Amino acid sequence: MLYRKYEVAQTLPEALSLLSSHNGAVVRPVAGGTDLILQLHERILSADVLVDISRVPELRGIRLENGQLVIGAATTYTEISRSDLVLKNAFVLAEASKKIGAVQIQNMATLGGNIGNASPAADAIPGLYALQADVVVCGPNAERRIPITEFHQGYRKIDLNPGELIKEIRFAIPAEGTGTAFYKYALRKSQAISVVDAAVCVQLSDGVIKHATVALGAVAPTIIRSPAAESVLIGEPPSEDLFDRAAEAACQDARPIDDIRGSAAFRKYLVGVCTSHAVRSACERAA
Amino acid sequence: MDENNLIKMELTVNGEAVSMIVKGGRRLLDFLRDDLHLTGTKEGCGEGECGSCTVHLDGQSVLACLTPMERAIGCSVLTIEGVGSPTNLHPVQAALLDEGGVQCGMCTPGMVMSALDLLERNPDPTIEEIIEGISGNLCRCTGYKKIIYGIQQAAQELQAASPAGTVKESVE
Amino acid sequence: MTILNETLQEEELKIQTPSISRKDEYESVGKSVLRKDSVPKVTGKAIYTGDLHMPGMLFGKVLLSTQAHALIKSIDVSAAAAVPGVKAVLTSRDIPGENAFGIAIPDQQVLAETKVRYIGEPVAIVAAEDIFAAEQAISQIQVEYEPLPAVFSPFDALKPGAPAVHAKGNILYHTKVRKGNIERGFDEAAIIVENIYRTSGQDHAPIEPEAGFAWIDAEGVLNVFSGTQYAFRDRRQIAIALNLPMNRVRVANMTMGGGFGRKDDVTAEILVALLAWKTGRPVRLVYSRHEAMMSQTHRHPTYTRVRTGANKEGKLTAMEGVIYGDTGAYASLGLFVIKKMALHLGGPYYYPNYKSDSFSVYTNNPIFGAFRGFGVLQAAVSHEGQIDELAEKLGMDPIEFRLRNCLRPGLSFSTGQLMTNACGIATTLERLQDYLVENGLSIELHPEVSA
Numbered sequence: 001m002l003y004r005k006y007e008v009a010q011t012l013p014e015a016l017s018l019l020s021s022h023n024g025a026v027v028r029p030v031a032g033g034t035d036l037i038l039q040l041h042e043r044i045l046s047a048d049v050l051v052d053i054s055r056v057p058e059l060r061g062i063r064l065e066n067g068q069l070v071i072g073a074a075t076t077y078t079e080i081s082r083s084d085l086v087l088k089n090a091f092v093l094a095e096a097s098k099k100i101g102a103v104q105i106q107n108m109a110t111l112g113g114n115i116g117n118a119s120p121a122a123d124a125i126p127g128l129y130a131l132q133a134d135v136v137v138c139g140p141n142a143e144r145r146i147p148i149t150e151f152h153q154g155y156r157k158i159d160l161n162p163g164e165l166i167k168e169i170r171f172a173i174p175a176e177g178t179g180t181a182f183y184k185y186a187l188r189k190s191q192a193i194s195v196v197d198a199a200v201c202v203q204l205s206d207g208v209i210k211h212a213t214v215a216l217g218a219v220a221p222t223i224i225r226s227p228a229a230e231s232v233l234i235g236e237p238p239s240e241d242l243f244d245r246a247a248e249a250a251c252q253d254a255r256p257i258d259d260i261r262g263s264a265a266f267r268k269y270l271v272g273v274c275t276s277h278a279v280r281s282a283c284e285r286a287a
Numbered sequence: 288m289d290e291n292n293l294i295k296m297e298l299t300v301n302g303e304a305v306s307m308i309v310k311g312g313r314r315l316l317d318f319l320r321d322d323l324h325l326t327g328t329k330e331g332c333g334e335g336e337c338g339s340c341t342v343h344l345d346g347q348s349v350l351a352c353l354t355p356m357e358r359a360i361g362c363s364v365l366t367i368e369g370v371g372s373p374t375n376l377h378p379v380q381a382a383l384l385d386e387g388g389v390q391c392g393m394c395t396p397g398m399v400m401s402a403l404d405l406l407e408r409n410p411d412p413t414i415e416e417i418i419e420g421i422s423g424n425l426c427r428c429t430g431y432k433k434i435i436y437g438i439q440q441a442a443q444e445l446q447a448a449s450p451a452g453t454v455k456e457s458v459e
Numbered sequence: 460m461t462i463l464n465e466t467l468q469e470e471e472l473k474i475q476t477p478s479i480s481r482k483d484e485y486e487s488v489g490k491s492v493l494r495k496d497s498v499p500k501v502t503g504k505a506i507y508t509g510d511l512h513m514p515g516m517l518f519g520k521v522l523l524s525t526q527a528h529a530l531i532k533s534i535d536v537s538a539a540a541a542v543p544g545v546k547a548v549l550t551s552r553d554i555p556g557e558n559a560f561g562i563a564i565p566d567q568q569v570l571a572e573t574k575v576r577y578i579g580e581p582v583a584i585v586a587a588e589d590i591f592a593a594e595q596a597i598s599q600i601q602v603e604y605e606p607l608p609a610v611f612s613p614f615d616a617l618k619p620g621a622p623a624v625h626a627k628g629n630i631l632y633h634t635k636v637r638k639g640n641i642e643r644g645f646d647e648a649a650i651i652v653e654n655i656y657r658t659s660g661q662d663h664a665p666i667e668p669e670a671g672f673a674w675i676d677a678e679g680v681l682n683v684f685s686g687t688q689y690a691f692r693d694r695r696q697i698a699i700a701l702n703l704p705m706n707r708v709r710v711a712n713m714t715m716g717g718g719f720g721r722k723d724d725v726t727a728e729i730l731v732a733l734l735a736w737k738t739g740r741p742v743r744l745v746y747s748r749h750e751a752m753m754s755q756t757h758r759h760p761t762y763t764r765v766r767t768g769a770n771k772e773g774k775l776t777a778m779e780g781v782i783y784g785d786t787g788a789y790a791s792l793g794l795f796v797i798k799k800m801a802l803h804l805g806g807p808y809y810y811p812n813y814k815s816d817s818f819s820v821y822t823n824n825p826i827f828g829a830f831r832g833f834g835v836l837q838a839a840v841s842h843e844g845q846i847d848e849l850a851e852k853l854g855m856d857p858i859e860f861r862l863r864n865c866l867r868p869g870l871s872f873s874t875g876q877l878m879t880n881a882c883g884i885a886t887t888l889e890r891l892q893d894y895l896v897e898n899g900l901s902i903e904l905h906p907e908v909s910a
């Protein structure tokens with residue numbers, strides 16, 4: 001057995017109560033299962049009870065609310081990449097969603113699962129950093145709203161208490177003239193974990209970059225922002241030279257390690273490649 | 288909590304109602320293969336990489352090796368056994384044979400399920416779109432080309448058979 | 460071992476091409492024919508080993524070594540045997556016959572007895588009523604290892620005083636190929652290039668991981684079903700390990716989900732046979748992808764130093780090479796693969812003078828065995844590199860240079876074997892030349908690396 005009991009939650013209150021109603025048992029929420037079932041199967045994790053949150057209406061779907069885009073935690077990548085709201089307002093997330101696993105994984109896996117699994121190579125999270133998104137967490141008694149940069153506290157460490165669920169992601173709709181982009185370098189086009197990736201938001205105004213966020217994946221214990229690259233970009237008109245300088249600056253903020261997918265030196269090099277590609281695309285889309 | 292963890296699996300598989308009491312806590316792949324003996328769905332890796340366990344769950348392609356079996360309760364599952372029979376092949380199956388896209392056959396059921404998923408969403412895919420559509424399925428024998436041509440041929444045949452123009456969906 | 464000491468005067472030899480009657484129309488040659496088994500495959504009806512089931516069937520599972528090189532001090536199976544649903548927990552002590560097998564030489568243990576030689580070597584096996592009980596039992600087996608120093612490259616394995624992977628020493632096989640007079644060959648050369656080439660290991664990764672199914676029929680015959688490339692050799696090895704007469708063992712080849720050479724070796728067959736024999740029940744043993752990658756054979760990593768000479772006219776005069784092939788913990792087909800590499804190190808080209816030595820070396824890496832190409836692939840990396848570099852240094856077109864030197868009927872291979880009619884390299888190169896011309900393409904030896 002991978003687990004002993006499977007409970008399907010129909011509503012958010014039910015999900016929360018199921019999560020805390022099994023005294024002494026290891027209870028885990030399961031959304032797409034693409035991380036969790038694998039970890040159970042390989043005995044990396046164990047669980048007594050799984051609470052299926054994939055059909056909880058409060059956790060699903062994409063909507064606009066007071067100038068904010070809200071994406072339910074249990075929304076799948078397929079849904080995200082096909083959403084007009086996302087394509088129009090947060091292209092970076094659609095672009096990243098299409099680069100995660102392959103079709104079947106995109107049909108199953110969720111944004112909340114990516115955040116919950118908290119891998120430093122998680123592909124949906126850099127976009128959320130670049131969009132300066134907040135994570136909304138709900139527990140039996142209260143809801144909390146945390147900037148994503150604070151939610152991920154360290155290597156695979158998140159600000160989530162037992163019994164709590166990630167409810168949704170929220171971010172302000174980027175201003176007029178904003179372009180976003182995600183660029184992933186992996187050993188294959190599909191079904192491959194990022195060696196390095198970058199997500200970028202830039203806002204152009206009168207031909208000059210007014211606002212920029214640059215996020216990097218797989219180069220530190222968590223996803224990181226690159227303040228150095230951002231300050232290079234702000235106030236400048238887009239140019240190849242600028243993209244190169246932003247790339248160089250991003251390399252300074254990256255703290256990559258050697259692992260099976262690439263050496264630290266190769267990753268440093270890739271930070272530049274990914275950053276300049278992503279910045280260029282974002283500028284093109286902003287124009 | 289039932290110590291034997293017996294559960295009632297009530298669902299539709301390949302168009303037929305299934306209701307049986309079985310051990311829970313396993314993967315949809317185990318239920319299909321070990322309980323229903325639908326062994327056309329293969330396990331090539333058990334970790335989501337190879338796509339040989341691809342089935343459709345409520346009309347979407349998913350990996351049976353990463354799907355908890357209980358998730359399928361109340362759902363409709365389509366496996367390779369429900370796609371076509373030796374005497375009545377689905378055009379995708381016939382085209383794969385025609386193009387020589389079947390060698391050892393271990394990847395084939397999953398490829399067919401992915402191809403069906405693709406063609407339902409996108410009846411007239413480009414080669415690039417076909418490649419993307421089967422990029423979650425590994426084949427160690429064919430080198431993919433013949434599979435890709437097979438799917439292309441099937442798409443053309445299916446298009447010719449259903450003249451009603453279908454809207455092409457584009458994501459990027 | 461092939462030693463040819465005199466130069467053959469190939470040009471003078473007349474080759475008689477056997478006459479073959481040719482038809483204009485063949486039943487299948489030149490046609491696309493439907494594979495006999497493809498309709499069942501495309502409909503999911505083809506039965507592979509892992510698809511088999513029988514009433515009363517047990518599930519098998521293997522405990523793999525976690526040590527690269529270690530003595531086994533003890534194995535405690537009591538907790539494993541006590542897991543509910545477990546019907547057998549077997550170690551080397553339970554093998555009725557010889558605890559030895561191997562496709563070329565029987566240097567492999569069915570279950571490790573006193574020492575393990577690689578991470579992934581089978582140490583114990585379990586049969587249980589369901590796979591979860593089998594898994595749990597495996598996790599309960601206590602093996603006490605005493606780690607030994609290990610070697611992970613052929614160079615370390617050949618150092619004086621290196622840890623001995625096998626008692627007989629770390630060289631499995633040394634192949635020598637000698638043709639002509641190598642010193643004279645290099646004296647005649649106007650240009651000589653020398654390089655070191657290294658190729659890496661590779662997993663076959665057939666989409667079907669290795670599996671076996673065994674049961675005893677009403678006549679007491681042990682039936683073993685598996686996707687195997689060589690049922691009869693498996694049968695012989697099962698009979699020896701189980702101490703059964705050959706006519707008590709029947710091996711049937713199931714639909715095979717890809718082999719690529721790896722399923723030439725015994726994979727799950729003896730282990731599953733043991734479990735069925737001991738329990739009297741049908742047993743199915745299917746490796747996970749992870750287990751298959753750990754315990755089954757792979758492509759040999761190789762290290763080659765090669766020197767090749769050509770004269771001003773662009774004719775090859777000599778080739779000399781030394782090959783070190785990492786064959787891992789056991790022989791498998793490692794002697795033949797690395798032997799073949801010595802023979803093919805020069806590729807499909809004619810060298811009047813040829814000298815190669817290859818060493819197939821034991822290490823504590825996983826086992827390396829047969830894989831499509833069988834050593835010839837690794838050789839190609841070096842001979843094509845050499846040929847390109849020579850052509851460049853001679854200022855010749857690389858295809859022209861190859862055409863000038865390729866084997867043709869009447870010329871001899873490194874072993875002295877004369878080429879007869881089946882020697883298509885020249886035709887292939889000419890077709891390639893035509894193709895390049897037709898498509899306005901040219902060969903760039905050092906293309907710029909583009910993003």
Ligand SMILES: Cc1cc2nc3c(=O)[nH]c(=O)nc-3n(C[C@H](O)[C@H](O)[C@H](O)COP(=O)(O)OP(=O)(O)OC[C@H]3O[C@@H](n4cnc5c(N)ncnc54)[C@H](O)[C@@H]3O)c2cc1C
Nearest residue numbers: 031032033034035036100101110113114116122123166335
């Ligand atoms: C073959 C394959 C390829 C992959 N490729 C990629 C890739 O390219 N890029 C990438 O980033 N990832 C990849 N992944 C990893 C995985 O698909 C993603 O991390 C995915 O987003 C996980 O979502 P899920 O819904 O399947 O998560 P689950 O497995 O359901 O959950 C993951 C974890 O988060 C917890 N969790 C889930 N939802 C919530 C919630 N709402 N609140 C609190 N906790 C929650 C679960 O308890 C679990 O611990 C791949 C995985 C596989 C198997």
Ligand code: FES
Nearest residue numbers: 332333335338352
């Ligand atoms: S077995 Fe499910 S993806 Fe390989």
Ligand code: FES
Nearest residue numbers: 391394426427428
């Ligand atoms: S046909 Fe063998 S893996 Fe695809």
